[in-house]
Amino acid sequence: MIDGKLHIFTPEGVTLAVVPAGAARRGYAWFIDLIARAVIGFLCMFLLQLAMPGGAGTGMMMVVFFLIEWAYFIVLEVFFNGTSLGKRLTGLQVLREDGLPVGWRESVLRNLLREIDFLPFSYGIGLGFILLDKHARRLGDIVAGTVVVYRDKATVRPALPVVTPLPLPYALTPDEQRALLDLVERVRTVPAQRQTELGDLAEPLTGLKGEASLQRLFQYAAGLTGGKQA
Amino acid sequence: MRQHQFESRHAALWQDIEQELASKQPSADLPVKYRALCNTLAVARQRGYSPSLVQRLDLLAINTHRLIYSAVGTQEHAFMRWVLRDFPRLVRAEWRVVALSLLVFYGLTLLVGLAVAWDHELAYSFMSPGQLANFEEMYRGGAHKLARRGSDDDVMMFGFYIMNNVSIGLRSFVGGLAFGVGALFFTAYNGAYFGVVAAWLSRDPATALNFWSFVITHSALEITGLLLASASGFKLGSALLLPGRRGRVAALRESAASILPMLLGAAMMIFLAAFFEGFWSARTDIPATAKFIVGGMLWLAVIAYFCLAGRKRAT
Structure with missing residues (x-):
């Protein structure tokens, strides 16, 4: 079947299917995260200016900026099952290629390499890789061995109308x-x-x-x- | 077997697993149930049962798979073992890229530094006169405060060092992905920069003493950390340039995963250096001799750590 799914082979001898997410949805997720980071940044700036005005507050602010820039995605992905705030709201999730949740190593790698994916501006390289890669991975994903997929929602099975069963006129495969x-x-x-x-x-x-x-x-x-x- | 028969036969198993997934503490026989679930999934797929049933089982299997296989055995003292053994071992094992990084940085520092010491005018081809005068101003006189006014400014500079220096370290790793060019640029640039400033300030004994007593302590951690960060960048670049008998992507993945602990170690060193730089190096109430002694000891400790730590075989 041509459905763009990523099939994960397990030791139990079955394949599990996940659906990689494309550029648009990931872009929305990133944008939500951008806003969230800005809000966190302003909030911290406000509180720090209240708590310790002057140089000390500015210094702590720079530490906060550093953490927002480098650690935001890593910490959220590791502790919230592969979802940052944006990914959570858009129904996405980062997984390792073997279908397991990302750990520190994968998350750190893929999020450090964001810097390169972001070049030359607003994820130019990342977009190129997402469009070319068959599982829509950006460079950071390829190096870290991760993939961004749709988070599966529990499906509600449709109720079928109750009718008199009939045998098929001939056998179907x-x-x-x-x-x-x-x-x-x-x-x-x-x-x-x-x-x-x-x-x-x-x-x-x-x-x-x-x-x-x-x-x-x-x-x-x-x-x-x-x-x-x- | 009809689908409805199949469903009613296994409904109990599926519900059981759903409950296990919902509960925080899965039971010990979950793997057995999981294998049974995988069996039903394979059968349902193969017999062409309705896609919605297969999808449900698929989702159940994925979630159980994650639960079972992501459980990591608890590792006692993993961090301490990494600090005492694995990190220095990794640095020694990757001595080629580390040596390259040391060579580029210290080579350029020495080259540029000697050139500037030989002819002061040369400094102007690296930096504007204003910048040089600025540096001189910062380290001049007995009451040099390095442009600071009290502990408030110490905290501010501490924050700045963390943001700036750790970011440079991380960027030079990331820049290594561009065939090592990024890492090379950061290392070479910082090496030349340090050479010019050091040589320029060493001309005047007053600024020389202030400058060297300022940098000696934190540089042990900071420069070494930056060099290890760019060394891990070189490792990425070398995986692309010289992948050996692997494909480039495979080589890159392997190197990135293996070198990442070195980068994190480097980032930690730069982070530690910020404490020294913020709260120790710039203090004027400590005599320069004390700074030289402490700084020298720190340098020895760093060198000894990377040369000797973790050499004993694990027992």
Whole structure:
């Protein structure tokens, strides 16, 4: 299947699929982080000026700036399961390429190399790498062996209408069975005209057209999965 | 087997694992359950069960995979072991890039310094007269405060040293990725800069004493730290230039992962140096002799640390 997923092979002999995130979503995440860092910076500046005015406050401020510049992403990614604030809000997550959460080593590497990805301005090099790399990794990700993926949300499985199960007129391969089940689970989410059209396309299997064909497909699906009797 | 049969047969297992994932303390037989889960996932995929079921199992498997494999055995005294053994060993093992970095920095310092000492006019080709006069002003006279007025300014300069110097260290590592050019530039630039300033200020005995007593202590940590940082940058560059029998990306990954502890050690040294530079080096109530003694001892300690620490075999 061509779906851009990154398949992780586990010692248990199964593959786990994660979806790498592209440049736009990562850009939004970065922008949110930029604002968050600015807010933190101003807040600290304000508090420090109140607490210790003069040179000492300025000195501590520079330490804070240093931490915001270099440590913000690293600390958040390590302690919050691969998410900075922006990644959390945009539903992204950094993982190691073997699917495990990032540790110090990976996070430090990928975030130090941000400097290079940022060149010549606003992630020029990083964007180039994201567009060219098949898993949309920027240079820092490639060197650190990490990948930014969509954080999986628990899926709500659609409820299927209860219909009388029917046997299939002829045997389908597992791939075809999966396509059929995928169709009946998702067909109700598309516009009505498109539903009719899809029903027409299934004519070779059902011998019917439009909505009637779809109903027949529901019955076949119920027969396939062994659903409850109507 | 029909999908519904399959689901009702294994529903208990899946729910069990979901609960384990939600609880903070997974039970000891989670790996057994996980293998069973992987089995059901593989079967569901192979038999073409509905994608939403496969997706659910996939997600369950990913989360359990993370939980099981990211558990790290507790390492006792990992940090101390790194300080006492692994860090100096790494620096010795990477002696080639460390030597390159030392050579570039001290070579240029010596070259430029001797040139300026031989002909003072040469200093003007590196820096503007205003800058040189500024340096002279800073270190002149008995009551040199290095442009500071009390402990408030000490803290400010401490903050500045951390922001500035540690950033330079990190940048020279990152710059190493550009085939080592970035690291080379930072090292060479700092070497030449230090050479000019040192030679210029050493002309006048008054400024010479103030200058050398100021730099001797923290430079042991700061210069060594900066040089180790650029050495780790050289390591990145060398992985790109001379990948050996590996692909360039593979070489880069391997080198980056292995050299990173050296960079972090270097950053820690520069960080420590900021304490000396902020709160010790600039104090005027300490006689220069005391500074030379402490600074000399620190230099010896740093050299001895990298030459000798961690040589004993682990028992």
